[in-house]
Amino acid sequence: MLSNRLSDITPSYTISISSKINDLKSLGINIIDLSIGEPDFNVPRKAKLSGINSLNENLTKYDLVPGLKHLREEICKKLKLENDLDYSIDEIVVSSGAKHSITNTILALTNPEDEILIPTPYWVSYPQITKLLNCRPIFIETKKVNNFKITSDDILKNMTSKTKLIIINNPSNPTGSVYTKKELSEIVEICYNNNIYILADEIYEKICYNENFVSVASLNENAKFITITINGLSKSCAMTGLRIGYTASNKTIAKAITTIQGHLVSHPSLTSQYIAYEALKSCSDDIDNMVSIYKSRRDLICKKLNSINNIDYIYPDGAFYTFIYIGNLKRNIKYDTSLSIAFCNKLLDDYHVAVVPGIAFGMDEYIRISFACNESIFLEGLSRIENFINEIN
Ligand SMILES: Cc1ncc(COP(=O)(O)O)c(C=O)c1O
CATH class of the missing domain: 3.90.1150.10 (Aspartate Aminotransferase, domain 1)
Incomplete structure (x- = not known):
């Protein structure tokens, strides 16, 4: 059975x-x-070569659970340069794709029966991952006039004492909508005041056609404290099959995610991590x-x-x-x-x-x-x- x-x-x-x-x-x-x-x-040529070189140098053994040190350093540089966010490498965990980072995060933060707020329309896997981890998805209806983005009022109406987390996907799959700084600030304020973590899925960050993109964690110290940013290289660097995602969070959460990942998968493929490192470092063009x-x-x-x-x-x-x-x-x-x-x-x-x-x-x-x-x-x-x-x- x-x-x-x-x-x-x-x-x-x-x-x-x-x-x-x-x-x-x-x-x-x-x-x-x-x-x-x-x-x-x-995948950009330079990034591919980096993976090939790592194999030729036999860099194929077990390595650090949260990811290669120099890859996490490069992620910290990216967060500083592009999002004005200060993170140290022990606040970054590299995983096998953003989907894996999301799963790790929910595992690290929730107990069975906890509620996770999911704005509708949602990316297909959020409710399924939530249910697989024995949590309850609470769907928040959004309005077309607001391009299907949630507001702080929507959160107030849907939260209960069991609400642990809200998922904000920005830019959104499937709508392509992008939250403004003001909209995000209002969401952060409500979440911070009610002890709700924000899982900010920013996997489409780079694919944004206006100047509006703001990383939730960058809004202020409170936002940074309650936000677990999910990002990765699948979409921005056409690396879907190479499976590299990462989380940026406070140290306590990062340590919990590392413990979980250590027992489940150790770390993502090392070759993919070398490719990701080069992609972040030198493939912005x-x-x-x-x-x-x-x-x-x-x-x-x-x-x-x-x-x-x-x-x-x-x-x-x-x-x-x-x-x-x-x-x-x-x-x-x-x-x-x-x-x-x-x-x-x-x-x-x-x-x-x-x-x-x-x-x-x-x-x-x-x-x-x-x-x-x-x-x-x-x-x-x-x-x-x-x-x-x-x-x-
Ligand atoms: C919103 C969103 N988050 C996460 C993912 C998963 O990304 P990855 O392939 O890095 O696991 C996808 C993939 O389609 C997505 O659309």
Whole structure:
């Protein structure tokens, strides 16, 4: 018999989309895949070479649990230079991807039955990780007029004596919304006054198209004390498969995370850590180049969306997704339980375009499309979506 903790875990929508895409591809069908949440770029050359050199030098033995010392020093330099944050290396823990950093953090801070506030729409794994760790996800509804960002009032309405943590994803997957300094300051004040930690998932920090990005911990000393910043190189450096993420937190939390990681995985792959070190140290031009390409894609995709009748979406200031409203098509699509799944299945079957149903992010009246792909691909995808909408309208 399997563990009870699996009974409430929802199967991954993205995995079922991928298997459907593979089935269709094996029939020779050309699929436009706009469901992907990973960069279509390669790891910068200098970073790759650093990994290759480390292997040639046989740097393949066990090392420090919280990560290579010089990598953590480089992360501290980045936090100082880019976020005006002072951290020492014993406040940084490098893990196997941001997802692992999030899991470590929740393990370090919570007891069973503790509540974790999760604004909706959310990144797919937050509720599932929360439940796997025997905590309770408390979903906070957000409003379209506020670009689906939460306010301090929303926190006040949803917190209880069991609330331990809130997850703030900025810039957001799936909406691309970016919090302003004022919005974050209000959230910090409420959280600090009510002993609520902030898990600030800033994995899309670099992919931000306005000047607004502010790291939560940098707001003031109180913010720094209650915030565990999650970041990594998967998105900014196209290193998804190399699995490097990290946390920056106060020393007590960092020590707890280190203890947990030490028993579960020791440390992330050393080769990946050498690659991450070089990526942080000397690949900022490559990163800037990728971001400017994402920005031009964002402009293009929004221009195209603006020209399509009957389409409403969140204008993304960050990340590489657009979150599109399909609630107005409710009457035109047959569905039993989920509008967005029915929409996505029909779009894939009839027009061969793959997108992610909003229900995966907790909002069934939306779909998410990714522009982490070549512009000719997403423009073709959008044309097909337009034809699909025209057909069912
Ligand atoms: C908001 C968010 N956080 C965390 C992650 C996980 O990142 P990693 O691949 O570094 O584990 C993702 C990946 O899609 C994400 O979108």
